[in-house]
Amino acid sequence: MSSEERSALHGHPVGPGDKRVVRPYGDTSGDGMVQISFTLPVPHTKRAEGAAVQLANKMGMDPAMLVHAKPIGDGFTFFVVYGRVNHLVDMAEVHVVERDYPLLGAKEVNAVVKQRLRRKLSVVGACIGTDAHTVGIDAILNVKGIAGEKGLEYYRELKVTNLGAQVSVPELVEAARLERADAVLVSQVVTQRDAHLHNTREMSAAFREAMPAGRRPLLIVGGPRFDETMTAELGVDRIFGRGTTPGEVASYLVHALITSRKQKA
Amino acid sequence: MTGKLDLDPVLVARARELARRAGQPVVDLARSHTTVSVERAVLRLAGVSGADPDGIPWVNRLVDAVVADVGLGHGVAAPVFDAMAREGLTDVTLLAQKAAAGSVRFAVPAGRAATAARRAARKSVSAGIRQVDRRRVERDRLVKRYGDPKQRPWIYLIVATGDIYEDIPQAQAAARAGADVIAVIRSTGQSLLDYVPEGATREGFAGTYATQENFRLMRAALDTSSKELGRYVRLTNYASGLCMPEMATLAGLERLDMMLNDSMYGILFRDINPIRTFVDQRFSRQVHARAGIIINTGEDNYLTTADAVDEAHTVTVSQLLNEYFAHEAGLADWQLGLGHAFEINPEVPESFRLELAHALLARELFPDAPLKWMPPTKHMTGDVFRGNLLDGFFNLVGTMTGQGILLVGMMTEAVVTPWLSDRDIALQNVRYVLGAAGGLHEDFVPAPGGFIQQRANRVLGEALDLLERIGDQSLLSAIAEGTFGIMKRPADRGKGLSGVARHEADYFNPASDLLEEGATR
Structure with a gap:
């Protein structure tokens, strides 16, 4: 891991009441x-x-x-x-990706998109490669959602295109272009022979090749077997692991595409 | 109907009538179209086997060559056997090889040439049909010799290593540990291959490729196990995806015993063109009917994407449609492993009673069908201890409601592909529940007018409402609008559409003729 990557990670905050060393x-x-x-x-x-x-x-x-x-x-x-x-485990030496954006409700997400983006935020989702398991992408995108949380289709200000399973990378790039995607969500469940890693690298490379840096959609992958710290290695903007909810993804989209950008400008 | 749920027989009859009304236009569509895979299945019955050096089966090369010359709408049988006569060949595989090399031209024969080609084609295909018949007789004999499982439900277990030579010892170990039915899960992505791979295969993704040779190897291994265990161990694979008719045919030729074969699964979950699916499905079900194969339908899948309480009635509707399509294709009730699943969120109050109501509803609506009861997947988490408890409750519903086939749930669902120990723990769970409560269905009679009866009747009512709505439009537009499992699938979209053709006036398919007539020659 490079020092740059490491600095992007947040060590566990060790407060005065916290146990520092645990077993x-x-x-x-x-x-x-x-x-x-x-x-x-x-x-x-x-x-x-x-x-x-x-x-x-x-x-x-x-x-x-x-x-x-x-x-x-x-x-x-x-x-x-x-x-x-x-x-023994020293909690100060534990490195994880902490949520670095505020968690918003559906109403707040819609309000921010409407007021600050002033158009619908376009999201394209798919399972790529031979992976036929749409469980993950459906949980995030379908209105039904997961664990009582509605999926992104439920958000009025998000325009969601769910391409479903076994989508080829060129198809995904084309759909992203067609839908003027602000973000591309890819779900990968099958991990035999590291298929999820190969597919993700292929996907990010294809987007880098097809679109200039400023025009590329935000690339997000999710799946139960990803290491959330591998973003740079896989060429994506964010990795979501097991147990991610649609609300977290929506909040991240708003943060990465709207609130953090406007602040910098 | 005198059952445990006090269902209104008038409503049940009405539901069946509505399913027929919704399904009839689809059957008409299936009877007036063919697909590349139906035609390839015909050639497989005629004895075409093997693949070119790139692994593309000769049936694909031959159908492609015929389509290039005369199109698909006449059926390939007449052009192929006409070319055989002109070339002076007796081996269809040899013709396929010559056609692939571009040295044969195909034409639609007319007059006497047509009569001769049709006669030759029928003779050749009927040899394949008789082989399917012999396999069925062979199964009946082995079941008689070794016997059926002693208990119901039959215990159904999945094997999926990707390597057929690893699958075999695992399947045999599973059978020894109590499995009555072995399912070899296919490699991810096989459903979208427009050809059937050839030979024994040793690598797949999250499953093993379905090939004729893999079928043969596994059936032979389970025959050995059947002999050893003194009960006939059944083998399951998948007649789904773009090669559904060919899979059914190979299953018939190699004496597989069950095939997953849903009317809408490919459309909804694999984005296969709806017309392609319905045409392929009708042919495959005719083959299954002939081969004595039990089909397993896929209603459990709807509940993995939609809510298992709100959408319970879509399962009932799909079961009624699957039943209609199955009967129409000649399948008997004992061959209908209609699917349903234990997928209600365990956090929902009274979730177990709701599960009992839904499972009993399926049992009472289809009293003579074996019914395939599928374990929880959607609400399985990495908490394997809770998962094992959920699977126990799933097993309990299975035995309390008299399910025919019980797919063994794994506590490591959604965690890893099952380990040896996971399977052992899961089977221990099943054995405990069936041993401790195997006869509980005799005592389990829901209170008249109580929660379970009310819930079951409500689901039936919702199913009727949905069937009425479908009847007003059509099944194809209902699918296009996302009625089942939320996915929207228009009839003019989806994979495999280019391999569909409307029958020409002289369409000829000797396999369909033999299957419709029940003839052997």
């Missing part, structure tokens, strides 16, 4: 207790149980208590292990 909590402060389960490719024997305990020890669990061992299929055993780990 897992079972039922007593500082007990370090965790629970793990795994399968070993061996039949269930005394030696297999010993192997499970040894693995847990090597993972830093000491003592490790084997609480469950069950043969599954031919030559496999499933284990559940409880135990104490001696690892």
